[in-house]
Amino acid sequence: MLRLVSLAALVAGACGTATDDRPATLEYITDTILAPSCAAAQCHSAFKRQVGDAFDTVASTRHSIVANLLVSYPGDVADPASSYLIQTITVGSQSILDPSLGNVRMPYDSAMPDADVKLLERWIADGLPGAQCEPSASQRTCVVQSVAGKRVYGIYACNSDGNVGDLVMTCPQNPTTPTEQLTCLSGATDGACR
């Protein structure tokens, strides 16, 4: 029986090519990877929204990634494997439901193919287009950019497609500590970016 299963699996799997030319877009990874793998009824569907994350639509994926810092833009672009999202699906990350559990790996009910992880990493390395920011009522977002080796913290426009747009306001100083960043935010905006 096991031979038959292995043979059938080989035949069925041998039809494809080793070249992965799938588009690394938010729409594609949501509809073909994240939704079927992660958005099961009691997990990250809109129905349950476990730990605040949902991946069943493009909008909910964008919101989860941005609001819950699953991938930080542009911080994780240079090293996608270090992002919270990739860490969670490869080696696990600390349980939100109960931190005493230690690292928990997702998806919980069925592992994710390595090629899908690589496509997610490629999407992050490309600058996570579509989920760099979440458009707010004021169409603004808060981003730390690295320019010529210096951290430049400012307020940027967040385009309707979820990508960071033009610089709206640069902080008067380049803050390097959380306190300075908070001060910058408070002074530079009306808080709409948070």
Added chain:
Amino acid sequence: MTRSGIVGVAVAVALAVTSQRAHAYPQYQLGRDQTCTGCHLSPAGGGLLSENGYNTAETISQLGTAPEFMYGKVPTPSWLALGGDLRGATGEIWTPQSAFALFPMQADLYVHATYQGFSVQLTGGGRPAQWIPGNGTPGVFDRLWSREHYVMWQQNPGGSEGLYVRVGRFMPVFGLRLVEHPDYTRRYGGTPLYAETYGAAVEYVTTAWEAHVTGFIEDPLIDPVVHDSGAAGYAELRLSPRLSVGGEAMWTTSDGHDRFRGGATAKLYLPSQDVLVQGELQFVHQQVDGSRAPNQLVGYVMGSKFFSPAILLDLGVGHYDENIAIQGLDRDAVDVNLHWFLTSHFELVWQNRVEGIGVGQSTGGPTSGWTLLHGHYRL
């Protein structure tokens, strides 16, 4: 690991894997009866049993016992049918991390009221509460819902054949309708757990053939599991009392994502062995944001052997290829489920799965699986 930790991971893991609704057992078809309506009030099968369904429940159980609702101690008028299902499970899951699981799965009550050819079906019970920011505790009403509620007209009231028309909230009839929602043709095949939504169906059931056509929309009242609107059709032709073939098609659209499913089913009963072999194969064509069209393949074959009236062994093999153009994206599962129908109301199921990704290929993924024991009590 702390006690609260064990409970936390148990609920999160196990609910993801094994919660289910009370589907019918298509393992009984052909071998015990020709149609789902032979044992169930719903033309789709599942849920409340008919008189013949009660008799079957008693016949296949180890210890018998009165099969009626609450053992017949709560008599109901002929126009009213009541019932319910309670489930819970425990076991170990590897994906590939190992996690212990102990959890409730289902607590549903059914009410079916009939007036001449018309009837009202209501299923009410528990649901997984939506996450509350800050890891808050949901209220009682956050944990309750009605998964199914519909009005039905039936051409032959009290019968099991003829024309049915339903309007309301229910699962579109599609494919084999296996009871275990992790089976690939359910999870990846268009009818995952809690995919019930609002729609209208026209269905015709006879001993020789049946057909179901459903139009449905995304649930406008709650945050649903499935956001699709579309239509589904399923037809099954019984070529002989031991052999049936079926065809299926479903088109859905949601948020710039169009999907078409087409497939076939087959069932063969071998009376000399008391074995039913059934299978379903789907081809799925998707249109994602207009740019690419990843085609998929979803299949499941299950052999069911009755070792005695009360012992049923299922051996299932599933295949799901999320993109047939690329290697390493297909997964295969072997399921072994052992059912023991202890009484006409109580069932124990030992469920086991081993799943591999990209089996035999240069790229794939972790191997995972589970072993779970779950109990099912029918009111």
